[in-house]
Each structure stands twice: as structure tokens, then as C-alpha cells.
Amino acid sequence: MTEPILQARDLVKRFGEFNAVDGVSFSVDPGESFGFLGPNGAGKTSTMRMISAVSQPTAGSLSVFGLDPRTHGPEIRGRIGVVPQEDTLELELSVRLNLEMFGRYFDIPRAILRERAIDLLAFTQLSERADDRVEDLSGGMKRRLTIARALINQPEILILDEPTTGLDPQARHLLWDRLYRLKREGVTLIITTHYMDEAEQLCDRLVVMDHGTIVASGTPRELITHHSTREVVELRFNTDSHDGYHDRLAPFAQRLEVLPDRVLLYVDEGDETLRRIHEHQITPMSALVRRSSLEDVFLRLTGRTLVD
């Protein structure tokens, strides 16, 4: 059995009276990609900061590479890479210099940094922009440069806090593709996101966080199987409030969620359900049958949607 590369037990982070992280436990194996899914304010970033050894746990135990971040901060930080939620690049300097200067923080000699910068710029598809000022890059390019920068010390764990927030779909897919490659090379990925598709795409295992606690954990498939049905029927009606449809639709589904703009019916056979609804002279403005997603898991567990 391999030793976990990261392990937390009853981890707490308190700011004044507020428990940002309220007793979470998890463990991550080397090479795994592990996700924290939850809405803003769920405690994901606070957890990331403790793992990154820039924030001290208030209580509980945490070990990274078998080391305690309270006492071995510099050593741990030397072996991880961090992609923060907001880019912290030097906008006035060149792409290449951003990498080389940051690498010096890890005490790496310039000759090695030069080589690594070339490789990382190729890896993140920024080679042609190497001598441009960062200011002139697009949002997706800046994000990729931040990832390249986080890899300059060849980290064993890469921590990504909301890696694709604010990016257009094409930029997101390019970034995901790079992260798959890192994973194949054996880098352990720790990812926070409030996008369920990102969590499904990237994470081997994940925990769902809400109000500072873990409300569920498992593989994306396990979570969906345990906490949702196979399919979902989404119905929209021509009305100001969907509340009135609750009782009429309830008999058709194992479970029902009424959202402000639509009704979700949790069922095993979506098309069959839709047919029966039509038979009963219920005519929605639009109807959609889809597979259950982590969004549905989250809705089930917390009664709220992820992005609000």
C-alpha cells in the first residue's frame, strides 16, 4: 500500500468566530487527481491555503509528503506548485522572465531555469510569446503562464484553485488537456472548482464541500450513482413561478426539484417519463432529457445550485 501524499484529519480553520473549514478529513495518493467541489465560500480556498503551507490550521492534523506544514513550510512549498485563483504575474515583464525570476525563489541556477522555461513554454503553447510582455497576453494565455510558473520547480503536487474560472470554452479545453498530460506524467493534482463539468473531467476522486464541511466523497460516478438517479428531465413552463407544478409532476419522478426557472425530475428513464407526462396533457415550453451530473448531486446534498 502506498503512503498518502496528502492527509488531513479533522482539519479546522477559524477566522474569529467563523469556521471557514469545520473539521474535514481526506487523503490523497501520489499521482491521483483530487477535487474539491463546492460553491463560493464553502471553505475550498481556505483548505487549499493550509495544504499549500501558507495558512496555519486552527485545529486538526495535516501532513503533506509526510511533513507537518506548521513546522516544515519552506520544505513543503519547495516541492509543490500553486496556481492561485487570481493570476499574480509581473505584467510589465516578459513571459520568459516571469518564469526565470520566479524560479530563483526556489534557489534554482539560471542555466537550469533557462532550459526549463523553454520546455514549459512549449508545454503551455506559449513559445511564440516568450519575449512579449505579460500585459499583452489573453486571459487564457496568462492562466497557462501561471501554470507554467507553478511547474518551474518540478513539483510533485500541483494545486489549482479555480483554474478555469473566467475562461472561454476553448481556453478551458486547452488547459484541461495540459492538466491531463501532467497527470499522466505522475503529478498529483489538487483542484478546487465550482464547475461540475470540470470536476467530472479532471478528478479521479473528489469531495463535495458546503459550509466548511465535506458532505460527500467518492469518484464522480460513485457520487452520481449514490446521490442521484441515472437521468434527469428538465422542464420549463411558460409561467412566472414553477412552484405550482410540484404536486402535478411529483408522481412521475423518484425525486423532484423546483428551481426558479425550471423543474428537475429525477428518474431512471427520461424519455419514458417525458412520454407519460405528455400523455397526461402536461405541456412544458421546453423539455430536456440528460444524464445526472455532479450539479444534481450538489443540489441533492445542499438544496442549492453550485453557481449562483
Next chain:
Amino acid sequence: MATRTDTQLGWSRWRRSWWYHATYYAQTWRGSVASTVLFPIFYLTALGVGVGHLVSAHTGLVDGQTYLHFIAPSLLATTTMQLGEGESLWPVLAAVKWVRSYHAAVATPLEPIDILVGKLSWVVTRALATGVVYTIVIGAFGALQSWWSLALPLIGGLITLAFAAPFVAYAASVQSDASFVAIYRFAIVPMFLFSATFYPVSAYPGYLRPVVQFVPLYHGVALARSAAFGEWPLLPTLGHLTMLLALAVAGVLWGRRTLRRRLVD
């Protein structure tokens, strides 16, 4: 401490932070060099030679010196004060709030104290370089009278540190730059004007002299004059050094707290 290996240089952590600042400056220095050389030349020509001509015509010597000799050392003191201020307020708030480059730095092996020491040692490095240029310019105007003048860059470094340390600490603790303009107008400019910079403290009425002598820059100006004239009265000199060192130490201790609070929690 780290030892040198194939993939590590063995540099202490604060030195990496110093290097980062130095490399950044190496990319952006061009604008500041011309002003570093030209400003003291303009200043000494206008005030030392121009106004000095009037002073010598009307009152003769000032504290036993020509007016040019009297104000040249204070120019070095006021400039290094402004360097300490200018490098510390906005650049530090940018690094903790807007660009967040200090947040990037604490995600590496660096600790907040390494960033503080790296920053201050870099600002002092700049002060030493500025001090050398100013000493040469002042010498070219014939306003140096002692070998002690070689200590002028060091005194400039001490003045810069005495101001930079508390200003870095303060800038790391605020949420906006609203107070910075007030600091400049109501602290830096008055100190520049009234720290016995342009006339001796004996020009003030007796009840005002202790007030002037309480102002930090007054002590920097006095030390710079001591070096230029080669006169070191023991007790006043100790007082001046103590005042500036105390400011530097208090600033470092305060900055260690504010940077830690800002960057790690």
C-alpha cells in the same frame, strides 16, 4: 541552511528576494538614472550657487560654512529619505494587493520575513548607489571637506532604511492608498523643508527647536553634515544614530507583523 547542489545555488532565502527586486529593477531602471545624476546638479546649481550667492552677499557664512557647503549634505539626506518613501508605499501595496507579487512569493519556500529583509536590503542597495552618485556630484561642486565624506553613502543607506522600514510595514497593513498622499504632503514635504535642511536650527525660535530636533530627517541631515565636514560631536552623533536605528528596528519589527498578517494566516 541550504547547501549547493546541481539544482540548487545554496542562496539564503532573503537573498533570493533581493535578487528578484534587483532583476526587476534591471528591466526598468533606465528612466531613473538620468534623474539620479541630473537632479543633484540642478539642485546644487540653483540653490547652492544661485541662492548661495545671495546668502553670502547678505549674511556671509552659515554655521561657518558657505551656503553651498551647508546645503549639499542635506540634499543627500532628503533624497535618500524620499527614496525610502517612494520605494515603500505604493510598490508594497501593489505587491500585497494589486499585482500580488508577494502572495506569489510566499507560495515558494520564502517566508514573509525573507520578503521583508530582501525588500529592505534592496532599497538600501539602491540608496548606497544613489549615495555614491550624489557624493561624486557634491564633490565635483567642491563641497566636500573631509575624508569622512566617503561615509556619506552609508549615511544615505541608514536614512533610507529608517524611513523604508516603517513605510513598508505601514503599506503592508492598509487596504487603499488614500493615506499615502497625505503622508507625502504632511510628513515628507514638511520634513524636507523644515529639518534644518536649508538653514541651521538656530534660525528657529527657541521653543521650536526641540520640535525640529524630534523630526527623523533632522538627524539624517545632521549626520550627513558631520560626514561632509568631518566633525563628529560625540553625544549629538550618538543621538542621531540612535534615532535612525531605532526607527529602522521598530519598522522591521512592525513590518514582520503586518506582512505576516497580510500574506499568511
